[in-house]
Amino acid sequence: MLSADLDDILEDVFERVSKSRIFKNRDVLMPDFLPNRLPHREEQIRKVASVLAQALKGYRPNNLFLYGLTGTGKTAVVKLVTKKLSEKARERGVRLKVAFVNTKRDDTPYRVLSKLLENIGFRVPPTGIATAQLYANFKRLLDKRDLLLIIVLDEIDYHVKKHGDDLLYKLTRINEELRNSKVSIIGITNDVNFTSWLDPRVKSSLSEEELVFPPYTAPQLEDILRDRAQMAFEDEALEEGVIPFCAALAARERGDARKALDLLRVAGELAEREGRNKVTTEHVKKAWEQIEKDRVIEVVRSLPLHSKLILLAIAKLTKDGTVTYTGEVYKLYKEFTSDLGIETLTLRRVSDLIGELDMLGLISTQVVSRGKRGMTRVINLESDYKSVIKGLKDDPRVAEIAGLI
Ligand SMILES: Nc1ncnc2c1ncn2[C@@H]1O[C@H](COP(=O)(O)OP(=O)(O)OP(=O)(O)O)[C@@H](O)[C@H]1O
Ligand SMILES: [Mg+2]
Structure with missing residues (x-):
């Protein structure tokens, strides 16, 4: 890239962010900020x-x-x-x-x-x-x-x-x-x-x-957000509806105030990056997607190796939007372990690990009957494919066999 281009880009970004009048004090939305009041507690x-x-x-x-x-x-x-x-x-x-x-x-x-x-x-x-x-x-x-x-x-x-x-x-x-x-x-x-x-x-x-x-209800989360938003945002920086929307989304996520505050902060940051003076519900939607992707990457990163390999198998098998089954997953997982020259876990253990991936919300599974041939589990990738791969890629062993390097 020519250096003039770089200067232009930086000038543009700095200009946009510094022009934007969104935050008065962004720190009060950070997770380690301890407010002096805790409504509904x-x-x-x-x-x-x-x-x-x-x-x-x-x-x-x-x-x-x-x-x-x-x-x-x-x-x-x-x-x-x-x-x-x-x-x-x-x-x-x-x-x-x-x-x-x-x-x-x-x-x-x-x-x-x-x-x-x-x-x-x-x-x-x-x-x-x-x-x-x-x-x-x-x-x-x-x-x-x-x-x-x-x-x-x-x-x-x-x-x-x-x-x-x-x-x-x-x-x-x-x-x-x-x-x-x-x-x-x-x-x-x-x-x-x-x-x-x-x-x-x-x-x-x-x-x-x-x-x-107890978990917070949506109206309680609204109160919490309003309280914090007054300290965090410039007057008029939030479009009407932004706070109720953040509260409703976080209430659906089991009444989590951290999630609600994160949403509001990230929505503000997105608006700021665009050089806007108002945060809209569109920003909240984008913030939601971004937070969810970040969460998936984090969860995938912290999985143990065998779970990563199982997840990789599931991701590959469902990439084109189809579902997969325990047997198929096991077969591909076995190939991965032999490529890596590591032990292969038993089908039973792999089945348990598939259950854990379900609990983490990364995949969804459903047990269905195959008539005389007994029961099997239908498996679907529940989370964003790209984020899953991004999380997996951070593990050099997984990246190698997945041909991701
Ligand atoms: N009633 C409230 N009013 C204002 N802010 C709140 C309230 N409840 C929680 N928060 C804020 O939400 C965030 C999460 O709260 P906190 O860390 O206390 O949750 P927690 O119950 O300890 O969760 P975890 O089990 O994940 O540790 C913090 O930033 C906290 O300041
Ligand atoms: Mg805590």
Whole structure:
């Protein structure tokens, strides 16, 4: 490309984006922004606050277990209430600390304990200490601190599914061994079946108090979006109908406020990129498609190798719009594994993995009868073909056999 062309292109893009008057403060629509108000979560805020308020009187608050689907405000409510509680405690001279650990990010017992130690002022090297020793250190140092420590274990299912409930068991018992400090635990999950992973004793101590976060309805999402849009957008930047449309789409997605906010932000960004001064429902539609594609790419990327190969087989077999069957998929999958020189999973296992791909919404399957020959599964690619291939391509092993390089 000639450099003059490049200059023209950049000039054009910069000009368009800087001319556009869409956002006043785009940051308030970003996922990590913590608003000061959370409409339609008054009841949950009240409950969390009333459990934790014991801390201000020097008592150990009951452990608290929160669950609800994704994007229902669990993390936001806990962050907001613990922030205010910490401020109050400081004012009143109460020795209180809140340790927030996201166990999706810090999943191993080692990392969880390192985070906890960090929170009470001790740095831990990334490896090199036995976990049992780390736990003993945590207990000893915490007791020296003479503190009330509220431990928030967010997305707690990630830790427990990978490493069991050992650490959780220890933490729910730790008060029996502390003399000066006290510990309360807040567990958060969006996995409705999470407690089946827990030993009954851990389950009952963790859920001294329980709280459910229901999905938001469309009108509730509208309120949430309006509240945020006032801070995020210039006056008049949103065409009428944009907020209700975002809310309706996100309500269909099981009342997910994160999805609703993402939609509004991406719609705004698209309008900005076009150099417009108004966000329209057309932008929301495009934003929806883009978010869905990004989600598919992300999900595909994080699949294990065999699932990727199965998905590749399904994508190839259904490319021209036809459906396929378990047997066909298995045959092609077998070719892929032999090309790669890796083991081939059994048909039964592959069948299970096909079921998992269905659960993830990447494909759809339907069991149909073939008369005397028994039952079979009709399989369809449910997600955008190009996005699936894009996600698969990121894995060099898959890219190679698919001839995608
Ligand atoms: N009532 C509300 N008012 C304003 N914003 C909200 C409200 N509920 C949620 N949000 C916003 O929606 C997004 C998702 O909320 P949050 O992270 O609390 O969900 P979550 O229940 O923790 O979901 P997950 O289970 O996926 O972690 C955040 O950006 C949050 O600020
Ligand atoms: Mg959360």
